[in-house]
Amino acid sequence: MSFHFEATLASRDFDVSLHCEPGETLAVLGPNGAGKSTLLAIIAGLLRPDAGKASIGERVLFDLGAPARTWLPPHSRETALLAQEPLLFPHLSALENVAFGQRSQGVRAAAARSSARDWLAATETEEFASRRPDQLSGGQAQRVALARALATSPELLLLDEPMAALDIHSAPMMRRLLKRELAHRFAIIITHDVLDALMLADKVAILEGGRIIEFGPTLEVLNRPRSRFAAGLSGLNLITGPTRDEGIDTDYGLIAGTSESPLPPGTLAAATFSPADISIYLDPPHGSPRNMLTASITEIEPHGDAIRVRAGQLAADITVAALADLALEPGMRVFFVLKATAVRIYPA
Structure with a gap:
């Protein structure tokens, strides 16, 4: 089951095509304004391109070139987006935030809460289970948001700077968790940290000006850079x-x-x-x-x-x-x- 994506959006000068083999993790790196967040927003269904198509295996996320255009809404795509902001529901506790995804998939309340406790433990946030988002630090909220994203077992996990809000003690633990969990699913990680790419990604795409200028296995791109941005990372x-x-x-x-x-x-x-x-x-x-x-x-x-x-x-x-x-x-x-x-x- 491979992942294929191609899309253009003239208003943002965005024109990107990429392909990932089954179970691959792709790290997308590039300067600010390169189009990285646009890429994730289109895949998640939050932003509609002018043209293009995307699919996970036989499941079509969108196809805007066919006579009968296909556009799955975000909740039907089986993707999970962890944005730079945690975006937790302010009226729910950390436990209920993590359980929400499975509840929306039809899982019974008790089972969803049990699974949520496991994910809070995996992200070392179980002690904050009863706290609401305004009682959490930025790093704690980000870890809870990651637990919520993983709890839904998405076919494609979209991570936008997942380590940005974490301190030097939490980041290594989260990398270990992600390395274990990403071995079983598609994932696209937006990052500015070359360590994330080296530890988590099978492939790297360098995005500049809304175009992919380098793409390939992580070590090949970082050891043999062909753009100044990639060389700077290395x-x-x-x-x-x-x-x-x-x-x-x-x-x-x-x-x-x-x-x-x-x-x-x-x-x-x-x-x-x-x-x-x-x-x-x-x-x-x-x-x-x-x-x-x-x-x-x-x-x-x-x-x-x-x-x-x-x-x-x-x-x-x-x-x-x-x-x-x-x-x-x-x-x-x-x-x-x-x-x-x-x-x-x-x-x-």
């Missing part, structure tokens, strides 16, 4: 350009590196490398370093225990001592030097 520099025998031609100079297979001259290729592998020089260093890129510093900012020096599309991490010794300032033209063995090259 903590890598990404520079593209046409290949030559010696490497890739870029605006910063020639970049040489290692490639899994030979690339014919003129091929558009990507070079990725870590900011930690770069050394900065004020003058060309002695000897013949394989990669010496020339750029003007645009920003200098703290980055964990290091200092990140940006120069256009390049970023280098250096120590505070190195920053002081070099007396770097924005506007200075410097040399970014790194070994060819630190650079991966592959088709862009």
Whole structure:
């Protein structure tokens, strides 16, 4: 039973197609305004596109191209959406909120409450069973909302930033719970956290400007990024350009590196490398370093225990001592030097 989706919505410049195999979890990442929440709203039936169709196995969620148009209402789609806001019913206790989904499916009250208690225990919120939403913290309410979503056993679980409201103690527990539960169902997770993608997702889609610009197995997308957004998630520099025998031609100079297979001259290729592998020089260093890129510093900012020096599309991490010794300032033209063995090259 696979999941297929395609939809366009002109008012939001949204045009997305995707396909997931049975039981796969898809993480959707992208900058703010990329169309991630639009995607979930259309799948959940809260937003109607101009055209498109979606199905889970043989069940058609919507088909706006057929002569007899199909549009299932949200309550008939067997999907559950956990939005960024918990959206708990304010007049119900946590226990009754979680039981509500099963009650609406026809489950008897006692059985629904028994199941709800199990889900509250799974999300470590059983002690809040009698509390109403205004008596819960944001993180507690989010965990109760997740319990409510899971309790209905949806065919497709839609999660919009599920960890955003959780503290550092609750988030790991929730990831463990989701990893266990998502093994048995379709799920689409909107997230800004690469850890969520790595731990929970079989595939990753990078969404920008209402279009999917990268799609594939999680490790493949994050280890071989082809967009600057994906490279940033992976903590890598990404520079593209046409290949030559010696490497890739870029605006910063020639970049040489290692490639899994030979690339014919003129091929558009990507070079990725870590900011930690770069050394900065004020003058060309002695000897013949394989990669010496020339750029003007645009920003200098703290980055964990290091200092990140940006120069256009390049970023280098250096120590505070190195920053002081070099007396770097924005506007200075410097040399970014790194070994060819630190650079991966592959088709862009």
